Amino acid sequence: MSIVSDTLELGEMNLLDSARTPQLRSILMEGLSDPIMRKIAYSLSQRMRCPVQVLSCVNGVISHDSALSALPDLMLAAIVDIKPLHGRIIVAVEGDLVGAMVDAMFGATSSDDTMRRELSTMEQRIGKQMIDLTISGLSEVLSSFMPLDWSIMQYEMAVGMLAIAEKQDWMISTTGIFETSLGIGSIRVIAPYSAFEPFEARVNMQTWLLGHAMVDHRWAATMERLVGATHVDLQFDIMRGHVPIGLVDRMTVGQILPLFILPQAIGFAGGVDLFYADYGQLDGFVACRPSEPSSGESLLTKSMRELETVKPVPVRGKRRSAQEAADSFRAAVIDRVRVILTVRLGWTSLSVANLMDLRIGQVIRLDQTVDDPLIISVGGDVLGYGQVVSLAGHRCGIKVTEFV
Numbered sequence: 001m002s003i004v005s006d007t008l009e010l011g012e013m014n015l016l017d018s019a020r021t022p023q024l025r026s027i028l029m030e031g032l033s034d035p036i037m038r039k040i041a042y043s044l045s046q047r048m049r050c051p052v053q054v055l056s057c058v059n060g061v062i063s064h065d066s067a068l069s070a071l072p073d074l075m076l077a078a079i080v081d082i083k084p085l086h087g088r089i090i091v092a093v094e095g096d097l098v099g100a101m102v103d104a105m106f107g108a109t110s111s112d113d114t115m116r117r118e119l120s121t122m123e124q125r126i127g128k129q130m131i132d133l134t135i136s137g138l139s140e141v142l143s144s145f146m147p148l149d150w151s152i153m154q155y156e157m158a159v160g161m162l163a164i165a166e167k168q169d170w171m172i173s174t175t176g177i178f179e180t181s182l183g184i185g186s187i188r189v190i191a192p193y194s195a196f197e198p199f200e201a202r203v204n205m206q207t208w209l210l211g212h213a214m215v216d217h218r219w220a221a222t223m224e225r226l227v228g229a230t231h232v233d234l235q236f237d238i239m240r241g242h243v244p245i246g247l248v249d250r251m252t253v254g255q256i257l258p259l260f261i262l263p264q265a266i267g268f269a270g271g272v273d274l275f276y277a278d279y280g281q282l283d284g285f286v287a288c289r290p291s292e293p294s295s296g297e298s299l300l301t302k303s304m305r306e307l308e309t310v311k312p313v314p315v316r317g318k319r320r321s322a323q324e325a326a327d328s329f330r331a332a333v334i335d336r337v338r339v340i341l342t343v344r345l346g347w348t349s350l351s352v353a354n355l356m357d358l359r360i361g362q363v364i365r366l367d368q369t370v371d372d373p374l375i376i377s378v379g380g381d382v383l384g385y386g387q388v389v390s391l392a393g394h395r396c397g398i399k400v401t402e403f404v
Contacts, residue, residue, distance in 0.1 A: 028196055029172050032141055033059040037176035039137035040187060044178070047133055048126075050104035055177040055184065067171040067190045068159050072096075076119060076127035077156050079164060080135060083149040087192040088164045091131050091138075095119055097178060097185020098127040104182050119157065128155065134187055146198070165192050172196070227352045234350050236265040236277060236288055236366070238374075239343035239398055246335035248378055256397045257341070257376070257386065264291065265345050269355070277364075279345060286346045286366040290358055343386060343398050344375040373401060 037057045044052040062070075067090075071077070074095030081088050102123050119127060135150055142148060156162055165171065170193035177186050241259045264276040265288055277288040346366035350358075358364075373385035376398070384403040391397045 029174050029191075030059050033057050033174045033176075036138055036141045036174070036189075037178075037187070039141060040134050040176065041178060043133040043137050044101070044130065047129065048101055048105055050101065050180060052101075053179050055179050057177070058175045060173055061170055061193065062173055063167070064163070064165045064169045064171050064192075065167050067173045068162055070173070071159050071162070071188065072186070073159075074117070074119070075157065075159075076124060076131065077162055078128075078131045078135075079153045079156070079162065081151050081153050082195065084146070084198055085148065085191075085195040086197055087195040088153065089189060089191040089195065090162055090164060091134050092162075092188045092190070093127050093130050093134070094185040094187070095123070095127075096183055097180070097187065098123045098130065100180045100183030100185060101130065102126050104180055124155075124157075130187070131155075134189070138189060164190075169193065227356070230352045231349045232269045232352060232355060233347050234267060234269050234274075234355065234364070235347040236267050236279065236345040237342045238262050238265050238279065238345045239341070240266065241341055242338040243341045244335045245337045245339050248339065248341065248383070249334075251383075251400060253384075253400050253403065255400050256389070256391070257343070257400065259341065259343075259398075261343075261388070261396050261398065264293070274355075275358075281370045282363060282365055284369055286368045286370060286372075288345070288364045288366065290360050290362060290364075292360065339379045342377045344377065346372070374398060376400065 034054075034057050037054045041052045041054045071092050072094045075092050076095070076098060077090055077092035079088050080091060098119060102120075105126070131152070135152070139148055139150055172191050172193055172195075174189045175186055176188075177184065238261055239257065239259050240262070243258065247258065265279045266273055267275045267277050267288065267290065275290045276293050278291050279286065279288045281287060346368035348364060348366045350364075373387055376383045376386050382404050384400055386398040386400050388396050389399045
């Protein structure tokens, strides 16, 4: 634990200051960077007639100088003017990627092992086409926000000629790593943080942030895999109710539990009741089928109504000793404390995806056979086992067969 001097003067801090939290507007490019780079890879493959795929995509907020210093030594870049955005952007294609594309287009079967120190006339020509395709892909994805007017102001191969903002300005840098049959290289899009102010205003006015184009496909794919791989224990109770703890204490093997068997099982997972289910057997295993409630009232009504009549039985007869009176008092107090008594029909393991797809009428086969005993639990702890027995009046009950 650190100690702060009480003489230290503290000043106010605006947590919403964009200079302190540049990531606010970068949410836009964070969500769209992957679709943009995949669109660029598709366009390059179609136009250049050689396979191109995205290996990775990195998005970040860095200073103007840091963004420029991170550019490769050999490259072709363009300064692009965008309307109505505030500011210009830089689109830079790495020289190694341009060379690999040129080699593949002209039938080379292996990469050029010589170190490229400058781009040839042909490579510059192809590089400009790659920049055009990059801008087209960027424009197509961002057009979901608003129509944009693009124009290339100049091409440069020297980093020192690419300044588009003040040194201290924040830049949003998006880098895609592309792989071709003959090499790997990058394409970078660098935009001033202030350029996205019109987009931010549109988001705030129309809550466009919740729109379809802001879906992060990597996040969606991760969630899809997680939902498919995560399993939960789906369990079913056919008896459930509150009983006095003293009644549990006096329970013996062979005793019939003082609760009704529910006409429908209660399916639950993680301690949360999810649905009602009819129950039976299928190929020797216990099976359940999600269904509508059998009546408008709770399935526990009968059991709870019956338990209202359960009261401690007073001890009558000879005069009791002080110890007996104290024991009787403690027993009367404990009998007023109720615990949850449940009888479990069975369980099975389902993925979250399968659980979400469950429909009324769908049959679920549990892991228990029809000969397996039922589990009796009190307060979530297993107390023992039981079996279904017939009672008078065409009723059924649960007889305790074993204690744990």
